[in-house]
Amino acid sequence: PHHAPWYHFPVFGALFVSGQYEDALREIKKITLPRMPTPPLMMAAVAGHLGRTVEAKTALAALRAIKPELADPQHARAFLAIWWMEAAHIDLLVEGLEKATRFA
DSSP: OOOOGGGHHHHHHHHHHTTOHHHHHHHHTTOOOTTOSHHHHHHHHHHHHHTOHHHHHHHHHHHHHHOGGGGSHHHHHHHHHHHOOOHHHHHHHHHHHHHHHHHO
């Protein structure tokens, strides 16, 4: 019951790539790693897909406070390519981030 917050990443990934964006958003919100750029990056991406303006703006603000260059979709793509295996999944994340940046 008291596992590390990063344990939610695989669950988020499975939900996100299967198009279950509402559930993916709930899952990524469980990751409490305030100095890590990945949670707000992924939260912005899923909020972008859902059209959730406020959540996308909040996630982008958090991301910019931690690692501002990752708010740029191309920088984010290069960063995600280090950690994420499937190019199609990276494309989906970057697509969501691009949508989120239109809100901010």
